Amino acid sequence: MSLAGFPNPVLDQQAAFRAVMQALSEPGCIVQAGALAGEGSPLGPVARAIALSLLDFEVRFSLSSSLADAEGDITFHTGSRLASRLDEAEFAFVDLRQDVLDLGSFAQGTPEYPDRSTTVILRVESLTGGPSLKIRGPGIRGTRELNIPGLPTDFALQWAANAARSPLGVDLIFVTNEAVLGLPRSTRILPEAR
Amino acid sequence: MSRTAENYRGYNFAYLDEQTKRMIRRAILKAIAIPGYQVPFASREMPMPYGWGTGGVQVTAAILGPSDVLKVIDQGADDTTNAVSIRQFFEKTAGVETTTETEKATVIQTRHRIPEAKLQGHQVLVYQVPIPEPLRFLEPRETETRTLHALAEYGLMHVRLYEDIAQHGHIAKTYAYPVLVADRYVMDPSPIPKFDNPKMDDCAALQLFGAGREKRIYAIPPYTKVVSLDFEDHPFEATKFEQPCALCGATDSYLDEVITDDQGGRMFVCSDTHHCETRRCEGHVGHLGMPVTEAAE
Numbered sequence A: 001m002s003l004a005g006f007p008n009p010v011l012d013q014q015a016a017f018r019a020v021m022q023a024l025s026e027p028g029c030i031v032q033a034g035a036l037a038g039e040g041s042p043l044g045p046v047a048r049a050i051a052l053s054l055l056d057f058e059v060r061f062s063l064s065s066s067l068a069d070a071e072g073d074i075t076f077h078t079g080s081r082l083a084s085r086l087d088e089a090e091f092a093f094v095d096l097r098q099d100v101l102d103l104g105s106f107a108q109g110t111p112e113y114p115d116r117s118t119t120v121i122l123r124v125e126s127l128t129g130g131p132s133l134k135i136r137g138p139g140i141r142g143t144r145e146l147n148i149p150g151l152p153t154d155f156a157l158q159w160a161a162n163a164a165r166s167p168l169g170v171d172l173i174f175v176t177n178e179a180v181l182g183l184p185r186s187t188r189i190l191p192e193a194r
Numbered sequence B: 001m002s003r004t005a006e007n008y009r010g011y012n013f014a015y016l017d018e019q020t021k022r023m024i025r026r027a028i029l030k031a032i033a034i035p036g037y038q039v040p041f042a043s044r045e046m047p048m049p050y051g052w053g054t055g056g057v058q059v060t061a062a063i064l065g066p067s068d069v070l071k072v073i074d075q076g077a078d079d080t081t082n083a084v085s086i087r088q089f090f091e092k093t094a095g096v097e098t099t100t101e102t103e104k105a106t107v108i109q110t111r112h113r114i115p116e117a118k119l120q121g122h123q124v125l126v127y128q129v130p131i132p133e134p135l136r137f138l139e140p141r142e143t144e145t146r147t148l149h150a151l152a153e154y155g156l157m158h159v160r161l162y163e164d165i166a167q168h169g170h171i172a173k174t175y176a177y178p179v180l181v182a183d184r185y186v187m188d189p190s191p192i193p194k195f196d197n198p199k200m201d202d203c204a205a206l207q208l209f210g211a212g213r214e215k216r217i218y219a220i221p222p223y224t225k226v227v228s229l230d231f232e233d234h235p236f237e238a239t240k241f242e243q244p245c246a247l248c249g250a251t252d253s254y255l256d257e258v259i260t261d262d263q264g265g266r267m268f269v270c271s272d273t274h275h276c277e278t279r280r281c282e283g284h285v286g287h288l289g290m291p292v293t294e295a296a297e
């Protein structure tokens, strides 16, 4: 049985996009999702709203193993196809609560076209209450704190490797059931003060 | 259709079809993640000529929502034909509220100026860009400029600017003065006067740039380092004016020369018309201005 799309596609897609735009413009800020796209998808309502808003036949996506059941729904509503390889997808959906994260496995872009990289949408339980990471970069006045619980233990290491590829690299959008938080490749995690 | 502007007179909301909006939105997100880098996009035909800022119009159409308040300026003024047409275009196709007040706008589309009022964090400034490639005058081939950006090879650019100094004693460029964004990409800020360059640095608002003919979108996220290219012995200097605005007396705004009569009379007034009006309403009077209350009678 197929899940419903947006009730007001034009306005809902705009609202979902604007939340993501704000999230990537202000890395580390918790931004209320602009639109929710129904329950029942393993993606959850926010990641699914992002999929319905940004995907179409011009781009491909990938799904982490526990999200595999979402393929038919995404393709049906957007016309986007599952990529045969992770590094051929413009968008990747990963459930960080259940699946492993390997940022290096996605498309990183090329020196001439650093934009040809994967945007990774990561589903997490919460955006607050986790260990504190201090971040800095464009979109951040001074520094900001990131408190996402349940990040992989090697996350800071993976992110440092992503930063080392700059201006190539992936961009991250964390989502819960109601909010989004952006971490573009331009953001740096500062070393912990001792 | 329950919401007002959707499918107004047969147009999609904000004119563009959803497919095009998605493509532009994806380009905008990449542009934000890679500050100063020019993201290629498949520009669409718009119902206006290229010189009218179709790149900026497409960016505005892709981001605009029903709760936005739009301001459009052309060379600082809200009342030129170009600004009025673009404003009416979005009033008609998106049904959004428009304003001339910088402080009230959530989206400001601009051609060739940055407003004088300090922009705020919830605002987006959308620039209309004619030529997005700052290296174009050094290297006409797109593949070559792409390689130069990839290698961050900007030596030639500096040589060219230094030739100016050798010839004129200073850098002659007063418009579209190149900047380095977030210590990585050299970017063309569009033909704004170099007077406006310092406003791009550490700006609270998101800045988006759309070039329609050359199909490029680029961005400066809020609070990003933007440095005008210069040399240790010839530091960048923003244009300074020798006189205040004739109407409002401002000493810190960008001035345009205006012909006042057919006898060759002229005066210098704020190019940002809203800024000038606000100051006059607050009681500031320049040497050729009248207090606002009298002028209204």
Ligand SMILES: [Zn+2]
Residues within 6 Å of the ligand: B245, B246, B247, B248, B249, B250, B269, B270, B275, B276, B277, B279
């Ligand atoms: Zn004035």
